[in-house]
Amino acid sequence: MxxxxxxxxxxxxxxxxxxxxxxxxxxxxxxxxxxxxxxxxxxxxxxxxxxxxxxxxxxxxxxxxxxxxxxxxxxxxxxxxxxxxxxxxxEKRRPELRWSELTQDEKVVLEELVSPREYEGGPAHLAAARELAERLLEALSPQDRIIVRMMDMEGASTAEVAALLGWGISKVKVRASRARKKLRALLVKLGEEVDTQ
Incomplete structure (x- = not known):
């Protein structure tokens, strides 16, 4: 109802x-x-x-x-x-995620994501990929985490996020951009650890 x-x-x-x-x-x-x-x-x-x-x-x-x-x-x-x-x-925020903290399935997903070939994990690695995404999101501040979830995972528009959080549209755009940049940097760092393993 x-x-x-x-x-x-x-x-x-x-x-x-x-x-x-x-x-x-x-x-x-x-x-x-x-x-x-x-x-x-x-x-x-x-x-x-x-x-x-x-x-x-x-x-x-x-x-x-x-x-x-x-x-x-x-x-x-x-x-x-x-x-x-x-x-x-x-919740206690963990600023950094390390290769050694990943499960074996998460390591496989990460190795496939950072390899030059196309990702071939399929449905078998879907749960590990979700878990890895959750762990990567934990490195963000709570506000940034919510913005990324709403915009990139739920498909909410910038205006919808701004209205729900009570922020201006430009603030949401800047925070989303910075959050995505931080996630990319973290993924690159983890990828470099993959290469050294």
């Missing part, structure tokens, strides 16, 4: 009045959106359901801040992204 903007305003009023049925309707409607955002931005060492519950609790406790100016799903998305960003900040 999706909440229309007229329903959202009336449901927000009902929530403020303590209507439990309205709370159930809102939670059921926003759960799929929150689940998608949390899965896309979940810190490695955090349980998915814990973060979802944090987001849902924030939506319910901050409902008095919703005025109906922005679309309800946009307001919920901002809370979800902010919660994920806070969780990423709390």
């Amino acid at each position: 999706e909440i229309s903007e007229l329903d959202a305003v009336s449901l927000a009023e009902a929530l403020r009045a303590g209507d439990e049925k309205a709370a159930t309707l809102v939670l059921e409607a926003i759960y799929p959106l929150v689940l998608r955002i949390v899965r896309n931005h979940l810190p490695r060492r955090m349980e998915e359901e814990d973060l979802i519950q944090d987001v849902l609790l924030k939506v319910l406790t901050r409902i008095d801040q919703y005025r109906g100016v922005a679309p309800f799903h946009h307001w919920v998305s901002r809370i979800a992204l902010s919660t994920c960003l806070d969780a990423l900040r709390k």
Whole structure:
């Protein structure tokens, strides 16, 4: 079930009045959106359901801040992204990834990625490739990680990312460019370690 903007305003009023049925309707409607955002931005060492519950609790406790100016799903998305960003900040950031820390499957994927021939890993290496991508993303700051995920993995536009994060479009473009450059440099560095092995 999706909440229309007229329903959202009336449901927000009902929530403020303590209507439990309205709370159930809102939670059921926003759960799929929150689940998608949390899965896309979940810190490695955090349980998915814990973060979802944090987001849902924030939506319910901050409902008095919703005025109906922005679309309800946009307001919920901002809370979800902010919660994920806070969780990423709390997670201890690892500034560097080393060849010796990679699993054997990740090493195979990396060797194929940096070799001059075309990548031939196929579906067998897909899980290792995803894991390697996650480990590379951990080298970025939480904000940069979210930008790269949204733009390069989810296909969000610069304007969409700017609106959800509350930033200007130019700031998003600059941060995305710098984040991609850092990822390329890290991949090159790991590739050089492949050559020395």
